[in-house]
Amino acid sequence: MQTSFLEYSMSVIVSRALPDVRDGLKPVHRRILYAMNESGYTPNKPHMKSARTVGDVIGKYHPHGDSAVYDTMVRLAQPFSLRLPLIDGHGNFGSIDGDSAAAMRYTEARLDKAAMELLRDLDKETVDFQPNYDESLQEPKVLPARFPNLLVNGSNGIAVGMATNIPPHNLGETVEATCLMLDNPDITTEELMEALPGPDFPTGGIIMGKKGIIDAYETGHGNITVRAKCEIEEKKNGRASIVVKEIPYQVNRKRLLEKLGELVRDKKLPEISNIHDAADRHGIDIIIDLKQNAIPQVVLNKLFKHTQLQVGFGINLLALVDNSPRVLSLKEILFYYIEHQKDVIIRRTRYELARAEEKAHILEGYIIALDNIDEVISIIRSSQTDKEAAKRLSERFGLSKKQTDAILEMRLRRLTGLERTKIEEELAELREKIAYYKRVLSDDSLVREIIKEELRDVKKRFGNVRRTRITGEAKDIEVEDLIADENMVVTMTKAGYIKRLPVTTYRQQKRGGKGMQGVNLKDSDFVEHLFVASTHSYMLFFSTAGKVYRLKVYDIPEASRHARGTAIVNLLPLDKGETISAVIATKEFPKDEFLMFATAQGMVKKTSMDLYDRTRRDGLIAINLKDDDELIAVRRVAKDERVIMVSSAGKAIMWAEDEVRAMGRDTMGVRGMNVPADAHVLGMEIARPGTDLFVITEKGFGKRTPIAEYPEHHRGGQGVYTITMTQKKGLLSVMKIVGPDDEIMIISEEGVVVRTPVKGISELGRSTQGVMVMRVADKDRVTAVAISSTGKKRKAKPGVEVDEDQMALLEAESETGVLGEDDLDDLDE
Template sequence: MSERFSRYSKSIIQERALPDIRDGLKPVQRRILYAMNKDGNTYDKGFRKSAKSVGNVMGNYHPHGDSSIYEALVRMSQDWKLREPLIEMHGNNGSMDGDPAAAMRYTEARLSKIASEMIRDIDKDTVDWVPNFDDTEQEPTVLPSRFPNLLVNGATGISAGYATEIPPHNLSEVIDALIYLQKKPDADLDELMKFIKGPDFPVGGIIQGLDGIKKAYKTGRGKIVIRSKTSTENLRGNKSLIRVTEVPYDVNKLQMVKQIDEIRISKKIDGIAEVRDESDRNGLSIAIELKKDVDVKGILNYLFKNTDLQVNYHFNVVAINNMRPERLPLKTILKSYLEYQRAVITKRTKFELDNVMNRQHIVNGLIKALSILNKVIKTIRASKNRKDACRNLVKEYEFSNKQADAIVKLQLYRLTNTDVTELEAENDKLSQNIIKYNNILNDDKVLNNVLTKEFKQIQKDYGNSRRTKIENQVQELKISKNITVPDEDVVVLVSHDGYLKRSSVRSYKASDVNENGLKEDDYPIFTAEMSTLDHIFMFTNKGHLIYRPVHEISDAKWKETGEHISQTIGLDDDEQIIKIFTFKSLKENGCFLIATNDGYIKQTEFSKLLPGRTYRSHAPVYEKLKTSDARVVNIKYINNNNKENKVVLMSNIGLATKFELSEVSINGAKTTGVKSMDLHDDEYVANCQLINDSDDVAIITQRGFYKNMSVEDIPLASRGRRGVQVLKPLKKNAHKIMDFIRLIPNENDFKPIRIFTDRHRYHDIIPSDHPINDRQSNGSALIDTSSEGKPLKMKVINAELLSDK
């Protein structure tokens, strides 16, 4: 198997998929051109059915499928694929939209005029020949290729272990470089690039990245950016229109228009009103109509970055050189082509010299015969037949066999004095040609002059101006969020069970607040009116941070459920979102205060929690928990406007401690922090609050007792202390703190507190309806735990929307 696959690989590398460095053709292309030329299907004659050409190629030279031969023939006729098409075609030969060509029975084809330069001199022993697949005919191993087709038309192909991607170039530029390299064989790449500026694509466009071009010409590999040619037109009503007149090479125009239209439909950017393909016989034209007063440059940059209006092109210059696949720098290609053309001219000159010398030999014989005409006629008349006449002439007058044969064939009207004069003139001309041909063969300088003259003639006949513009630098595409996301006011909801959605304000106001689409035992933990340009940070109790730009949250009607966070990010079954913050930008300078139930606390800078590249599918860690049972109990955001400078923690057994915020060190995201409270076995931190001395706190116990207490009753201590008792100790069925929250005097007095229970029930109270108790009090009974369930946590709520700022 190894041996057979090696043979197969060698076959498709050398004889199918890669072009030859000399003529820039793959075998199927070479066979098509040769077969059409042999059949007389050339540019100066009428078109013939493509099926006839395909049949000739398949039957005589290329024993493969007719579809592959026809596809190769069609590609050589497509003026948006080849810089100088080698085939002319009547009928549908495909389109830039990816449409296939019509069947070969409908189309007609012939060689283009420039293709004749590929074939020219093939009948003068300029190339090597081999038998075809069934040994019935001879076929050329390479075409004379009188212009540098490999660079001019480029190539693309995939074989076993090798691929090639060579862009088209400008014929005039390449010929100028060849002529210069002839004069200065030691020219370096910079000198050659004064002539060959870079690729020249048939569809035009703009190339960015001179360094990429230079690297590709130096090593055979490199990357450039190809950008569409665009212009802006002003329409009535302050509207604008982006007009695309040239697109990148090898881009499917239809797919590109679809990409732009999908962006318009999905509203990935705000401002595109309509996309139209207005291309016709006069040329390519795509109209992107924009809405009133939009950022045209911003939208164009977005389209460049996210559609085929701009693409990367990767050079991979691989061709067959001396029967081997090689990655080739520019100078190697030019030198190899020059050497090949010198060889072609040398072989052609030898062929012509032989012909001229043979003809002169005949002419000398005829002149000699006419000088002794009577004797020659007498000898011929005395001969028995033609063969005997030739033999007698050779014997009696020392003619050669070729001369004698020519004399015998001489027609009577040639036996005039005029004809002798013509023969002598022809002999003089032949002598001059012999001298000329010998000079070419014996003097490299003369040979180079011949080659230069022929190059210049091809340049004159077929050269044209550059179509692709080259820019030195690749432009950095900066995209404003104002372009990509329309600034709209929406209402965002996050539920206890992990459902997210954003609804339009209109949908929210048109519905009952409680008709939020959530399951019966689920409830909102966050509801806020926000902008689509805002950012939302969701912190879980297991130390994971979920980030979402508001515009990426699933858009749904207020009565719909929305998407579950597990659809994109996998969380544990017992993991819950406990705190949510919203921000206008990701350039905040604040810190997060993070506390855990096992007695650790830290501050982490906002900049340390910025979303990474994989934020959509991966929730990064913001708190490294010491044990599997540990949980985060609270997160607070601290910015420059923050006036709270004290931290209060309470443990489940009713102990509370208070210390300065400055005692909490700033740590990274994947750290645990420092000791916040001294805990014993089976003790845990119920909650942590950031407060001022003038604040009050509200406490709820597992027995449903509620208590308001002044923070001043908790003495200031150092971080890591055990704390003081804030509940009255009982010997039997002692109270335990489930949660406590901060109350701001004169601000929270009339805002209700919502108490959530383990039966998915909630109980709303007004704090000002309850007195301030001393530190040794257990408060008053509020919730009937037997009917409503055990209290779990508390939240201050607004009348309409609940928000953590």
């Protein structure tokens, strides 16, 4: 079994699947070309039935199936399969759509002119011959191949345990590279690539990047990416179309169209409105019409990703060298080709020298005979037989057998004076040729010059322009590169609905305007986070489970003014019961800026923003939490700022941000506030000078106290009372930092909303009881407070959260969903 399999393997490798490095042909190709040449199906003769050629090949040289031979022959005639077709087909020889050729009884073929260059000088003993399968005929072991066919037409084949995949190249470029190698055998791959930059596929297309080409040319292995050539056409109605002009090599166009249709049907490419086949005798165009707002470049990216408009081509330069398979570099392929050409030229020269010497020898005999013509005639006339005449002539004039035979066969017309002159001229010419042939055989540089000259002649007759473009490395065009950098208003409600819309949606109004309808919300829902951020900014979503998720602003679906938006669970992979507790908008992640975290049990942590400049589909750990703890607030904190925390037990603690040292992402933090077992931290804010701390209890009693009244402590204490607690008032429910010109909206569990200006709430000392801010039913309780900024404010900076901390953007939606447009007049940035 082992022996048999090894024998079979070697047979497949050597005499079936792999091309010879010298002529770039597998045995079946070589036999087809040789059989057609022997039968005279050449370019100067009429086309001949393909079945006749197939019969010749099978009967004389290749005892295999007729379909195998015909399929090979068909491929040799296809201009989309070979860069330089070797067979001139007449009839249906298949198409780039994958249509098969007509049966061989219908089609006709003859050798193409280029194939004659592979066979040229075959009759001049330039290559070795071997017996055919039944030893009744001789066939060439290799063809003279007067151009580097292995590179020009490429090859692909699967042997046993190995495979070859050589891409086609441009004839002119390959010839120039060979000439460079002839001039300088020590040339580098880099220098060769100036003449031969890379493969040139018959179907055109674009090769993305040079790395794969360099790898292949230097090591024999390399991967290249080939893309279709697509043009984007803008139409008058504002829509665009993608026109596919050229497709990658060996891609079946019909299957490509089917795949495109499938993707559109399955709604994987919703931006496409229509696909139609615009192929005609001028081109193979596929026209892809896009919908109104589709970005052509983004659609193209998706097409490259999901279809064969972009394919990988694995180059494997494997060929037979002295009947052994070898992986070769570009230099080695050219070296072996040049060695073969040297051998061909030397053998051809020897053959021509022998012929020339033979002819000159006979002409020298003629000259001797003409000089002594009377005596020669006399000897011939007086001889009884031609043998006797030959012997006497040979003895008299010292002629060889060949010369005497030629003299005896000479016609009388050659005895004229004009004929004598011709003979002398011909002899002189032959002597010149003989001298030249001898010079060629003794001078290697002359052999190289002949190879160059003959190659350039082939290039001149058959060369054409490059079809495949080589461009820079394939980079997935980021959607971001195609989206305008503009400011967006991003809103997120307490119930988790998020949307974005351009700042320009809100018309400017004079101060005191009544605003416009902003968003229709469900009862008891309200806008909790509101930003002005660039489309290219990041949104960091911190969840109660201590995780952080990241989205680009452009990833948030755009919605109209009246729409509620998209549920955040559709954008982020939140676990059951996990909600968003804080949102930060930022464009950059500087090392020297920090985020301060606070949990319900009073833990705090400060971490550099640059640790959050990464992303994972299922979120990153932002802070480590104890089992029964949750993240309640995240704020950006600057150097020397004060942090204030308030507990449900009615206490507040303020401390400097440098009380907490910066630590890593995956940490628990340190104690920020000590809270009793039955209480929890309500919130954490940055306490800026000139602001007030507003607190409200579950039963609607609230007050505001200037920040200046709170003493600064070290972190970790219980804090000082911010309101005198009584059973009647209930536990503290919400804390906010407010400005004197703010308006607040208080929302209860049952959806009751009260809107009131901050100025209307008494400014009281720390340990006072507070006043009734909202009347709450017995079974109801206050759950949230939202802030609207209605007074003088600072301009919003793109990428910075504009919420109650900055008191700078916009009126939050009221119970009717009115968005205070009068406060968007400053959103110029």
